[in-house]
Amino acid sequence: MSEVAQTKAERVKPEKIRCDACPVLCFIAEGKSGACDRYANHSGDLVRVDPLTVIERGAPAVAFLDQGDNAQEWDGDLIQGSRTFVTAVGAGTTYPDYKPAPFIVSQEVDGVDMVTVVTEGIYSYCGVKVKIDTDRFIGHERAVVRVKGEAIGHVMTSEYGSKMLSLGGVEHLTGGSKSEGRVTCDALMNLCNREAVTMQIDEGVEITVQAGMAPIINGAPEKLMRVGCGSATIGMFARQWQPYVDEVIVVDDHITGVLSEHEAGKQLDMRPSGIKIKGRRSTPGRYFQVAEPGTGWGGTDIEDPLTILKPADPKKAWAGLRLLMVSTTGEQWAYYELDEDLIPQPAQISEKLRVSADRIAENCEPSMCSVLFMGGAGGSLRAGVTENPVALTRSVKDALTYVSCGGAEAYVWPGGGITVMVDVMDMPSNSFGYVPTPALVAPIEFTLRREDYGALGGHMDHIRDAAGVVNDAVRRVLPAPSQPDPHKAQRDKREGRR
Structure with a gap:
């Protein structure tokens, strides 16, 4: 072979091989991997990069x-x-x-x-179903969930103590723009591989989700999953509260409980307190819509629990009435006593009552994100x-x-x-x-x-x-x-x- 012919032969690039592992059908050069990073050209053979x-x-x-x-x-x-x-x-x-x-x-x-x-x-x-253990408001049902501005799913119906997301699906993967499909696919893969993904919910919060980890809502890690709704919390702890307090209000976005009105309070022979709260009354001691959803007390938008109270009933309430207000995780609580004008005033909580409030948090499970992959074979x-x-x-x-x-x-x-x-x-x-x-x-x-x-x-x-x-x-x-x-x-x- 002449020197010129030999030099030309040396310049010939190794032949690429075609990968048939998916519909993209990449042509892969020697020593390189395909677009998915899963298959590579190894000395002319198509090989799977990750080990079995x-x-x-x-x-x-x-x-x-x-x-x-x-x-x-x-x-x-x-x-x-x-x-x-x-x-x-x-x-x-x-x-x-x-x-x-x-x-x-x-x-x-x-x-x-x-x-x-x-x-x-x-x-x-395919897609993922995400369970987020929190009582905080993250977004309204059916609100769009976005990553990098692209819609990847929506908020589902809430479950007991948890918010739920439905992410992915063929409509987002292939039914929208090319960018929407790429972002959706990337978010799903990261979630399924237990990586953290930060999402923005329309008219809601920014939330970071990672399987097995606590959610991060508007930059703050969540700690506890609520022990139950306000009514259930009263049922669990009424007997422990009854000797040390005259009224307990458990603030909850869904069902706020009032101890003396609740059946548990009645069976413990608690005196009607005359404490009245805002919201729509359901069965005795159970109130809906006491405030707007939010990231405050019990998943509401309130930071001061007294804002949900109406003026006390002077025919039933009395000066010195002991009032405990607490959230469904026990992370927020406040103790008051009524003055001569029947207005709640902050007061020193007794140690035994404080222990009962702490027990709510003790009975809460750690807040965690669960990610379930769902697909059709x-x-x-x-x-x-x-x-x-x-x-x-x-x-x-x-x-x-x-x-x-x-x-x-x-x-x-x-x-x-x-x-x-x-x-x-x-x-x-x-x-x-x-x-x-x-x-x-x-x-x-x-x-x-x-x-x-x-x-x-x-x-x-x-x-x-x-x-x-x-x-x-x-x-x-x-x-x-x-x-x-x-x-x-x-x-x-x-x-x-x-």
């Missing part, structure tokens, strides 16, 4: 119902101590999904030959499991196939399709990725007996023994605790061990 993840010691197992000769006895133990479970985290996808799943592994569990099919699904139809994903996709759906509904996400137990919604919901705190870290379509990438596993897998038309020729899959290159993790410590993530973050 397995769960050691304590993978989920399931008792299968069988009325025939193969009926199995089950001792109620869901944890197989010596079993290694191959998750779909790092497994790769099967787009286009006429191909078998990346890993179809078998292993024997208690004498039964089990098969687990693992794949990282591409979810355009759609038509083509199932083709990676079986040649007849509807057979997989029927097998799941018949409880013959156990569905997990990253090894974590998934709740399968009733009705058509395979719609799953899973707590991201139960999954291995960094279980989620994305493709620039945009869509979220999440692990899903289907576990069933080998004979049942064959019966639903599974890809039997692609089954591999689990021992041959679990090598030194895989990432090994322990299963999530059945009852995670709500304080652990916050302690680890403070101590730099995240």
Whole structure:
């Protein structure tokens, strides 16, 4: 070869390879990764960048119902101590999904030959449900939730002691502008990977949400989840208050309680106090709409609790009447005594009454954000499991196939399709990725007996023994605790061990 020809040959760039792991179909140069950062060109081979993840010691197992000769006895133990479970985290996808799943592994569990099919699904139809433990107002129901100015979801109906958000979904991922889709996908992935995401709620607050951590509302970390509504709080603590006070008002945005009017106060023979409050009276001792929603006392907009009081009834009230006003978390309280004009005046609280007020806070659970991934395992994903996709759906509904996400137990919604919901705190870290379509990438596993897998038309020729899959290159993790410590993530973050 001439010197000129050799120099020209040296200038020829290595050929790019095409990634078929998602509809974007990136061309990837040697040593580079695709747009999703999940696949790369390694010496001309398309490789998954993140390692396959397995769960050691304590993978989920399931008792299968069988009325025939193969009926199995089950001792109620869901944890197989010596079993290694191959998750779909790092497994790769099967787009286009006429191909078998990346890993179809078998292993024997208690004498039964089990098969687990693992794949990282591409979810355009997905989102997260966020539970925020707080009684503070964050925004009106149906208010739009935004990140970087883009709508990514909305506020849902409140639950007991918690506010709820519904984020993501196909309308935000693909139904809006390109920027809306990208921001939504990024926010969902970060939330599912337990990262902090700051959001602005229309006509509401700025809130930072992170799975397993306390919410930060308008820059202030929330501490406690309320013990109950105002009425429930009275029911819990009426007997402890009764010897030391004449009236207690528990301020709450939803149901404010008045002890002497409440049935609990009546059964304790408490004298009617004549203390009257604003709002709409419901059943005795229970009042709605005493103030506007806000971030003050009991989720209202008040900072001075006396603003919800009307003038006392002179026929019932008396000078020296002892009045305790307290919030549903016990974080705010104030003690008053009525003067000769029946006007509440700040007074020194007795130690025993102070202890009873503190006990409210003691009975509150730590405020925490919970993030649940929710997605539909759609038509083509199932083709990676079986040649007849509807057979997989029927097998799941018949409880013959156990569905997990990253090894974590998934709740399968009733009705058509395979719609799953899973707590991201139960999954291995960094279980989620994305493709620039945009869509979220999440692990899903289907576990069933080998004979049942064959019966639903599974890809039997692609089954591999689990021992041959679990090598030194895989990432090994322990299963999530059945009852995670709500304080652990916050302690680890403070101590730099995240």
